[in-house]
Amino acid sequence: MDWRYFAQQMASMARDLLAEHTLDSTLEQITGSTVELVDGCDAAGILVLRGDRVSSLAPTDQLVNDSDRLQERLREGPCFDAARPDRAERVFRIPDFTEHAERWPSFVPQCRELGVGSMMGFLLYTREEELGALNVYSRKPGMFTEDSETAGWLLASHAAVAFSSARTDEQLQEAIATRHLIGEAMGILMGRHHLTEDQAFDLLRTHSQRSNTKLREVARRVRDTGTLKE
Numbered sequence: 001m002d003w004r005y006f007a008q009q010m011a012s013m014a015r016d017l018l019a020e021h022t023l024d025s026t027l028e029q030i031t032g033s034t035v036e037l038v039d040g041c042d043a044a045g046i047l048v049l050r051g052d053r054v055s056s057l058a059p060t061d062q063l064v065n066d067s068d069r070l071q072e073r074l075r076e077g078p079c080f081d082a083a084r085p086d087r088a089e090r091v092f093r094i095p096d097f098t099e100h101a102e103r104w105p106s107f108v109p110q111c112r113e114l115g116v117g118s119m120m121g122f123l124l125y126t127r128e129e130e131l132g133a134l135n136v137y138s139r140k141p142g143m144f145t146e147d148s149e150t151a152g153w154l155l156a157s158h159a160a161v162a163f164s165s166a167r168t169d170e171q172l173q174e175a176i177a178t179r180h181l182i183g184e185a186m187g188i189l190m191g192r193h194h195l196t197e198d199q200a201f202d203l204l205r206t207h208s209q210r211s212n213t214k215l216r217e218v219a220r221r222v223r224d225t226g227t228l229k230e
Contacts, residue, residue, distance in 0.1 A: 001147035027058035040143030078121035122156035185219035
């Protein structure tokens with residue numbers, strides 16, 4: 001492992017991540033860099049666990065999607081475990097899928113049939129409702145060394161900060177868009193019904209509560225149709 005090159009690439013990735021403008025592009029940068037920087041890595045992706053449902057984000061290969069679906073169906077696997085908050089371990093590695101597996105006995109032989117030779121999973125981030133892990137795959141057995149694991153862990157820890165920042169920025173942009181949408185709807189109601197700002201907002205909020213519809217969706221309906229009615 002050329003750690004000098006690795007450090008240079010990590011620094012370059014940090015600059016690139018700061019330049020990304022969307023969550024999707026940030027995740028794609030993370031998984032793409034994982035394939036490039038972790039020795040032996042053929043594919044990478046981010047598994048997100050919401051309750052019992054698994055989502056595959058920014059996979060670099062179909063192999064990632066297939067493995068995530070398998071882990072979801074079996075409820076076992078290194079990345080599935082890494083994404084759970086009740087596990088003390090934060091890094092998981094299966095060095096050789098051709099060997100007998102005492103751990104994850106259902107997952108390993110079935111994942112081997114997908115063409116996986118070795119695999120690692122790293123905790124990427126934790127939240128109250130969403131948990132994720134960075135998946136690292138090789139099609140050949142025995143490809144991941146201690147250096148590979150260290151590199152993957154450093155990359156996952158570094159990327160988690162950018163991931164969190166991108167999510168925060170996305171949420172901020174959504175909040176701004178929602179506020180603008182509500183403002184447009186209020187303006188329409190004020191002009192049509194001769195209401196004050198407070199009265200227009202109360203009308204939107206009351207309709208949202210009575211119809212059990214998000215305020216944002218009520219405002220969008222008013223903007224698009226000019227009325228509160230469905």
